[in-house]
Amino acid sequence: MSPKLGRWVRLFVDYAGLVAFLVTIAITGSAIAASWAVVAGSLAALAAGLVLEKRLAPMPLVTALFGVIFGxxxxxxxxxxxxxMKLTILDGGIALFLLTGALRGKNPLKALMGExxxxxxxxxxxxxxxxxLLFAALAIGNEVVWRTQSTRVxxxxxxxxxxxxxxxxxxxxTPLILKHAEEEPGTGPKP
Incomplete structure (x- = not known):
């Protein structure tokens, strides 16, 4: 596969479910119709990734699983x-994962960031x-928005x-990260 075609395949695999959801909800205003679209788009993206790239990309896989389950x-x-409610559960789950790990003395964010x-x-x-706290706030925000606003909003x-x-x-x-970033091994002191 050419690099140019590979980029298009990657974009399709990464965003087909989301694009299908957004286009359908913009046209119909119906979360039910958009659910059909997210399920179909997510499954198509997974199939394309498996056939064309010979792998299941992790983020589209998670998106597809959540899309298929909740959709x-x-x-x-x-x-x-x-x-x-999917967004509330997802964001709340991330917040709980991070908070639970931190309270247990672990660094779950470090595990996610890797190197x-x-x-x-x-x-x-x-x-x-x-x-x-951010993801907890996003979960609460989602609850407020979906309960008080239209489906399009x-x-x-x-x-x-x-x-x-x-x-x-x-x-x-970024300022906190830059202030405390450790030097890469083999590099000189910071100016």
Missing amino acids: GATLVFHDERIIK AFHLPDPVVRTLTLRYA WALYKFPGTVVLIFLFALSQ
Whole structure:
């Protein structure tokens, strides 16, 4: 597969479920119809990844699993509240995972980041607690939005709303990360 085609396949695999959801909800305004779309788009993305890339990409796999479980339950019970609660459960689960790990003396954020950042453990604990609070706030925000606003407004909160909020939060943590970033092995002192 050519590199250019590979990029398009990667984009399709990563975003087909989300795009199908957003387009359908924008056209129909129905979370039920969008649930059909997210299930179909997610399964198509997984199939494309498996056939064309010979692998199941982790993030689309998680997205597809959540999409199929919550989208399927929405369709079976014909209740759009189920798909709307997915974001609450996902964000709340992330917050609980981070908070539980931190309270047990672990650094779950460090495990997720891997070798991306080299930070002292106390700084990672601070970031872990901050991210736990962020995801708890996003879960609460989702509950408020889907219970008080139209499905279209909720869809905008879901995307791009939460993505923008997470990006801005991550950007706000940059000074802490830069202040405490450890030197790479074999590099000289920081200026």
